Amino acid sequence: MAQYRIVSGSVAVISIQNPPVNALSAAVRNGLLLSVRTASSDPLVRSVVISGHNGPFCGGADIKEFGNVSHLESGPHLVEIFESVEALAKPVVAAIEGFALGGGLELALACHYRFGHSEARVGLPEVSLGLLPGAGGSQRLPRLLGVRAALDMIVTGRHVAAGEALNLGLLDRVTDGNTVDAAVRFAQSVEGKPLDDRRLGNRPCPPLENIDAFFEDALNRVRGRARGAAAPLACVQAVRGAATLPFLQGMALEKRLVETLMTSGQAQASRYCFFTERGAARWTTPTGARWDTCRARPISTAAVIGIYASCI
């Protein structure tokens, strides 16, 4: 779900609430869209801050819903929500603590400004799930960072620390203090200012020389490393779309690519790995010991029972 409150008289703070990582489940998506519409129609609200409840901003789309069309369809699509955020006629500031990953960063990219805590990290790791950033990320990130930096982040899926994100221009400000408080103060300072420039969907991609040669080379390099994986190649195709197509056509290309990947065996296998790796950490023994209740015993005696010496 999403919590909605008004602070300082004019700022609507929308807080994503879905522990432990504030993933964008159907309930969260419903809450977010409702909150954005409420903020839009309330004449007392002049700006909006979006944050994560109790720490992390957002770990992205709810991976548990993938492969289950009825779950995916029981809430609005991320693309629709992010379009409403970007189109809002009041400034929207993302207050990023912990992490903004996948759909979480795509949400932040739809906001007009991005504030981050100095220890936060951001990234688009969809490629490791056999996917691409399919909720506008493959189209908005290149428009913000330029093709080279965006392609690197999208194809590798790496997590970027706040300091680097600030240098890249992905974050507008970084703070050591309370991120939400800083974002609220900033939101008030930009109330009533024009927003057209801040909407990444309105911006062209920064120009790149020898665009055909650049993407040919990128595709060859990625193909060499991908070892048969389809997602990294689709990422290159989507970013090429961002560089060469108007925003809406780029979004249509992104949609076609992610729908194909989503139903692939590679994406299913990658999801299985994601949950199995985490499941493996939850061990039990036949005597009933468990990973979450087991405590190390205090050491009362220790002895050396052998010495091995070697000479060369």
Ligand SMILES: CC(C)(COP(=O)(O)OP(=O)(O)OC[C@H]1O[C@@H](n2cnc3c(N)ncnc32)[C@H](O)[C@@H]1OP(=O)(O)O)[C@@H](O)C(=O)NCCC(=O)NCCSC(=O)/C=C/CCCCCCCCCCCCC(=O)O
């Ligand atoms: C860094 C982390 C976020 C946190 O790490 P850590 O603190 O170490 O904690 P973990 O142990 O890893 O995780 C804690 C528990 O949380 C669960 N978890 C984590 N992330 C998620 C998540 N995103 N969703 C659900 N659950 C999550 C984790 O499993 C643990 O629980 P448990 O112990 O297993 O019970 C780290 O967790 C991390 O890296 N997470 C993953 C981040 C990530 O990859 N995010 C990107 C997700 S993908 C995305 O955001 C967007 C994708 C594009 C989607 C576009 C949608 C298009 C729909 C098209 C539909 C077409 C269908 C057509 C169908 C048809 O026609 O048939």
